[in-house]
Amino acid sequence: MKKNENISFYGESGLIELIDRVIYSKTGKRLRRDDSFFFKYRYQKEGKCLVLNSDMFNATTDAPKQMDFYQMGLKSVLMNLSDLIVKGVKPEGIIVSLGLPNDLPVVNFKRLIEGIVDYSNKWNLNYLGGDLNTSKEIIINPTVFGFKNLKEIIYRKGINPGDIIAINNKFGLTGVGFDILLHRDVNIKDCSKYRMAINSVLEPKDLGKEAYILADNKLATASIDSSDGLSKTLKDLALSNPNLGFEIDFNENLIHKKAREYSKEFSISLEKLIFEGGEEFIHLFAIGPDDFDKAQKLVISKGGRLFKVGKAISDEKIYFLKKGKRFDLKSQGYEHFK
Numbered sequence: 001m002k003k004n005e006n007i008s009f010y011g012e013s014g015l016i017e018l019i020d021r022v023i024y025s026k027t028g029k030r031l032r033r034d035d036s037f038f039f040k041y042r043y044q045k046e047g048k049c050l051v052l053n054s055d056m057f058n059a060t061t062d063a064p065k066q067m068d069f070y071q072m073g074l075k076s077v078l079m080n081l082s083d084l085i086v087k088g089v090k091p092e093g094i095i096v097s098l099g100l101p102n103d104l105p106v107v108n109f110k111r112l113i114e115g116i117v118d119y120s121n122k123w124n125l126n127y128l129g130g131d132l133n134t135s136k137e138i139i140i141n142p143t144v145f146g147f148k149n150l151k152e153i154i155y156r157k158g159i160n161p162g163d164i165i166a167i168n169n170k171f172g173l174t175g176v177g178f179d180i181l182l183h184r185d186v187n188i189k190d191c192s193k194y195r196m197a198i199n200s201v202l203e204p205k206d207l208g209k210e211a212y213i214l215a216d217n218k219l220a221t222a223s224i225d226s227s228d229g230l231s232k233t234l235k236d237l238a239l240s241n242p243n244l245g246f247e248i249d250f251n252e253n254l255i256h257k258k259a260r261e262y263s264k265e266f267s268i269s270l271e272k273l274i275f276e277g278g279e280e281f282i283h284l285f286a287i288g289p290d291d292f293d294k295a296q297k298l299v300i301s302k303g304g305r306l307f308k309v310g311k312a313i314s315d316e317k318i319y320f321l322k323k324g325k326r327f328d329l330k331s332q333g334y335e336h337f338k
Contacts, residue, residue: 018110057075096142170256234246
């Protein structure tokens with residue numbers, strides 16, 4: 001493999017061979033080759049069902065220019081896993097389809113596959129295969145799946161008035177990261193002060209397993225992954241729970257300290273960094289008020305995090321509370337095609 005060779009030199013068969021070698025070198029397993037992909041279903045007696053998620057990673061819209069090929073592969077898997085894990089479902093397998101430009105250097109292709117395989121390995125996923133095709137830009141389309149009893153899944157719908165809204169990480173890091181990467185003409189190597197924020201966009205790693213704990217102990221009434229901005233996430237959650245709204249506390253439980261620091265240093269709206277950041281992959285949960293203390297203690301005892309940030313209310317609006325005043329949340333998160 002030479003640096004100046006493009007993937008067109010190898011063709012589809014040669015690239016499949018390369019994928020096979022990467023998988024074997026990292027897992028000791030060979031790529032499965034057949035007309036379809038097979039996974040042994042072991043859970044029939046336990047009443048578990050198949051749970052799937054598929055999110056497309058498009059390099060044009062999802063990859064800042066500072067993102068390398070390894071990071072693209074990693075993030076494409078992570079963004080799919082987040083939607084599965086927040087339901088309390090343990091992921092077990094992955095299928096990845098790729099659209100690739102003919103002039104993509106094969107060394108970059110290999111790094112992309114390594115990012116996919118390495119993050120799949122982190123979650124012990126079975127890499128079952130996928131498809132390769134030619135496209136004008138890099139498109140990564142993973143499908144991840146797991147199994148869960150229908151009664152143990154945490155759905156979006158199920159919130160009651162008074163339920164506590166909790167999160168497993170604080171907001172604002174990606175808001176800072178995107179502002180630096182997209183709007184500031186700086187060398188990211190010189191941004192050590194906000195390295196954590198930049199990494200939260202380019203190479204996020206920590207999804208957390210709080211949803212497993214809450215699902216297995218039936219302590220959450222609803223859950224949702226925040227990946228399009230907190231404001232849109234709350235609106236989506238409200239759509240699944242008619243006649244309800246939310247009151248969010250704009251305080252230290254919600255706000256990452258680096259976001260507050262960045263907001264002051266560069267005179268940027270802290271509300272914008274928190275509510276419109278996007279791609280946070282933070283998990284939101286609704287928990288009954290009588291169960292919250294138990295849930296928080298249990299999560300912490302197992303190495304997780306759970307921050308109380310608000311409550312559900314009998315009003316079809318979303319508010320945030322700041323310095324004793326209540327404000328309508330009117331900001332919007334990210335939407336495709338807009």
